[in-house]
Amino acid sequence: MTGNSKPAFYRIGIAVAVVAAFLTWWLTIVREDDAYTHAGIAFMLLPLIACVGAFAAGFKAAGMARAMVGVAVMQALLDVAILTAPSAASAPDGLSKTYLASAVFIALWLISAGFFRAAAVAEKSRVAAAG
Numbered sequence: 001m002t003g004n005s006k007p008a009f010y011r012i013g014i015a016v017a018v019v020a021a022f023l024t025w026w027l028t029i030v031r032e033d034d035a036y037t038h039a040g041i042a043f044m045l046l047p048l049i050a051c052v053g054a055f056a057a058g059f060k061a062a063g064m065a066r067a068m069v070g071v072a073v074m075q076a077l078l079d080v081a082i083l084t085a086p087s088a089a090s091a092p093d094g095l096s097k098t099y100l101a102s103a104v105f106i107a108l109w110l111i112s113a114g115f116f117r118a119a120a121v122a123e124k125s126r127v128a129a130a131g
Helices: 008-030 034-056 061-083 086-090 094-130
Strands: none
Touching: 008 034, 008 061, 008 094, 034 061, 061 094
């Protein structure tokens, strides 16, 4: 690893977060289910919130890990709000699809957070070894 390069864990964390953001936007745009249309804007904001968290953390691995955990929590809260809405109960297969999508996206955000956490630990041990 050279001077400015980020650890592999950091790069993988970025890649997983980008995939989660892209899939969130793409699935929100192509979803045509009327029961969830009004929640689309909230899903569109999740990747933007991840970006704001990354900027607030200064793109440092430990802060990025906390930001991704925060996005996972917000994803879960949004999904709970949708699952408890009266329109969700009337949608055919709506609950099972939402449970599955919720689990996948929460897992993606948490996997990204795990890679950022591993990058933070690696960076901390590298600094301790150098000093």
